[in-house]
Amino acid sequence: MTSSGTKTTVQEWIAHDPDPQTAAELSECSPEELDERFARSLTFGTAGLRGPLRGGPNGMNLAVVLRTTWAVAKVLKDRGMDGSQVVVGRDARHRSDEFARAAAEVLAAEGFEVVLLLAAVPTPVVAFTVRHMHAAAGIQITASHNPPTDNGYKVYFEGGLQIVGSTAAEIEAAIAEAPFADEIPRAVVETGGMSEIAHYVERAANVRRAKAPVRVAFTPLHGVGGEYAMDTFVRAGITDVHVVEKQFAPDPDFPTVSLPNPEEPGATDALLELAAEVEADVAIALDPDADRCAVGIPTPDGWRMLSGDETGWLLGDFILEQVEPGEVMDSTVVASTVVSSRMLAAIAAAHGAHYVETLTGFKWLSRADDDLPGKTMVYAYEEAIGHCVDPAAVRDKDGISAAVLVCDLIGVLKEHGRTVLDCLDELARRHGVHTTTAVSRPVADADEAAAVLARLRDTPPDRLAGYEVTVTDLSTSDGPLQSDALILAGGDAETSVRMVVRPSGTEPKVKSYIEVRRDCGNGDLQTARAEAQRVRDELVALAEQW
Template sequence: MTQSVTSTTVQEWIAHDPDPETAAELSACSEEELDERFGRSLTFGTAGLRGPLRGGPNGMNLAVVLRTTWGVAQVLERRGLGGTQVVVGRDARHKSDEFALATAEVLTARGFEVMLMLAAVPTPIVAFMVRHMHATAGIQITASHNPPGDNGYKVYFEHGLQINSPIDEEIEAAIAEAPPADEIPRAKVETGGMEEIRHYIARAANVRRTTDDVRVALTPLHGVGGDYALDALVRAGITDIHVVENQFQPDPDFPTVPSPNPEEPGATDALLELAADKDADIAIALDPDADRCAVGIPTSEGWRMLSGDETGWLLGDYTLSQIDPGPVSEDVLVASSVVSSRMLARIAEAHGAQHLETLTGFKWLARADDQIPGSTLVYAYEEAIGHCVDPSAVRDKDGISAMVLACDLVAALKSQGRTVQDALDALARRHGVHTTTAVSRPVADADEAADVLTRLRDTPPDRLCGYEVSVTDLLQADDHRRTDALILTAGDAETSVRLVVRPSGTEPKVKSYIEVRVSCHDDEDLETARGRARELQDELVAVARQW
């Protein structure tokens, strides 16, 4: 055992572990395993705490949940918010119900007015409720699209915004001062929330703008979104819906998919088969907590899933097309993250609106209009299929309202005799062909990730795809974009390439986000331009894999 992880530390944790199963599990661990579990604690990443279900401070377990909730309560009370209302929800993962109940019980014992959701709910419902009910905070027990063996703890403060710095650091510091888990008081709590759920469904349905028919194929990937998605679609007047039956009910083991992440290969195979069989107009996959939405479309070569960027371009353009150009549009703001495509900036300019690039994650995207006084955020997205299409209702990514808007877009295009591919082609001709992809390098821990970034800072490439490289180190930024990331750009007026390299905020990986833009001239075949862009993208992928 290392000096920082002493036998006394471990034995005290085990002695005060309120869960006999994790206490016994820790007692049977080797010294090496105990070093890994006690060498560091879970910290707030891009979207809260996430980790494997296991004993010790570096995992998700009852003791960690109790101590974290104690820390959240401490921070709220220090801010003069003791006794205020807090919403507590959960997804359908292993232990989520137990963790949500424990969270609510700790807050109730501290005198907070707690609304514990009566059933498993999508994460955006908790974000909506905090905003709608003017609650002080919201906590959702979820690990979103992580593997079945993980769980997590996501925190919202006022206005339904995810916590960011320095609040996350204040909570972590408070957790370090927390008493032993079995000594934290808990009190009985009642469940509720049905009326608020109905309000959310009505609001999600209301993002629809047309009344045209559309046939939908849908899967919630064994998550909690199924019934809520059906309710929202029907309320929006969309009734021709076909679901992947064996993926519709919540199942924390996600038995029919290799990964519950709609972006991963194989995750949407059954959905696309169903869409083809039913001759659907659009295919929708929600991730397990329904905060992300993946879109599939038919093409001349068969069905395919859109990238998060492609969906972002389409929904951003569709949203801005509803706003008349002029003084109003000049105050309208759309946002995308630093690792997402730059095409949304061009789309916004064409509509006379503003665009802001933020750090990765919706705790930053949802606050985009804070950076531009007088602006109104109407849409935000990140490449990892997260879309905020109704910021005045949900200041976070919301797969269900995004689903409704995507179906509405397809219906509108269909009524014009156009397809989604037609819309993508029109954007490419107007703003240039953009291709995007990402390369992930697994690392052992945060220290190894930092080493990779340090080496790249010390010796960045001097050329990419034959162009001289310009390096932007966001650690040196003095504005809202300051973070541990490097942006490498190169190119000219006709062709540009971009690489953003950063440590993942949720997984042990260093990720390289790649974008190529190639101008498309009026006399040029679109596929020729796309072919040139893909060749350059392949070059960048090969470079990124060397890091």
């Protein structure tokens, strides 16, 4: 049964809900459903707030947006940033327009100078605009690649950097003090920001340096990236682009895919079919808010999508090849996360650049060079197809500028009679075969995720694929990698194995990130890859039991 405390909270929430639809929805919920919706509020995860569109504090709705924005304003004021500029944007999901306008109106009523972007925009446009305008903060209404029933609220502070845990905690504390949603003042805001959107497109196009022709198959997966990417391609001189027509226009229901995530099986089937049909050089898929970029390539066995790690190796090496050796290279930083492949570290070492490993998420990657005076980050990536290829402009993952750089790479390779597969083979010979994958275990909520990690901490495996295991519990670390994650690692002179287990910061899942490295030695790549994949499959079977 619903507790008396919860009843009071529900009654107050419904009485002050500014949206009659969600108020009525809550009034019809069972006591058990109300307990679930009011047991906890949405909290800031890896990339902000995300949740289902529904009433109550544990969903995305108008009341949550109003109270969260009031809290953001309070934190900014507490830091002495009264009256400063704040950028507000949104994607094309259900209710994104309404939520963005509500957030802008709260900020305006609190005395901030608000730039409410006039159209649905990719998330990196907001990150760019905050940085370019030297704004105090930015808010993007988006749930990225989550199901169509979700929406979310992403916050950037100064420099266009995602907020970290300490700031998120301040905002969450302020939310607890926020007035009832219908008592929060709002002021009318006009839309604008057209010039900033144009600046973003121009900057993203300038990522391309070579001008070799390239044929592209492209899909924005029903998201907001389609027109922006096409404008950027044209400005970059990439004109031979073929689009998946049925997926080009924004559609919040994502009708042609089961999940609007380029990493999901089947999501890029239409793209790869088009790529084969038009004999493209490369296939590119953006996720719905266009901050992530997935890449497909032709192979002797047909088209396939690259993993985020494979794309990360290729772009990292491509960027470092263009950095001047010596002092310039010594001051150059590349970064990836604790759950990403170790190969970028080897690539950086071979070039003489500095490598940084961070926690999962671009709120950490964007700060990878913070404690390195005199050094500057030029590239960062995470295995979940997130790539930051122009950190000076966008300190976040940016699918559109990454797509432009991928086309640049493909064009350069074509000019030299080489392919992506040739590049991957060359990297494997230099640094060893690296085989990666991830296993996701769905959980009901954060409590079940914590229980899975607790069991693994209490009884970790003593061997991985026959190799003795060293366990590193990042929850007990006092360094920059402190987090709720376990690293299991082992190996010998020829083979190393590694698994990182952590709860997802955006979805109800526990994820196991697996990497097997196999030294090629004087043997052939095919044999090394086969052995690495055999070991990887053993680790996948183990992770599926947890």
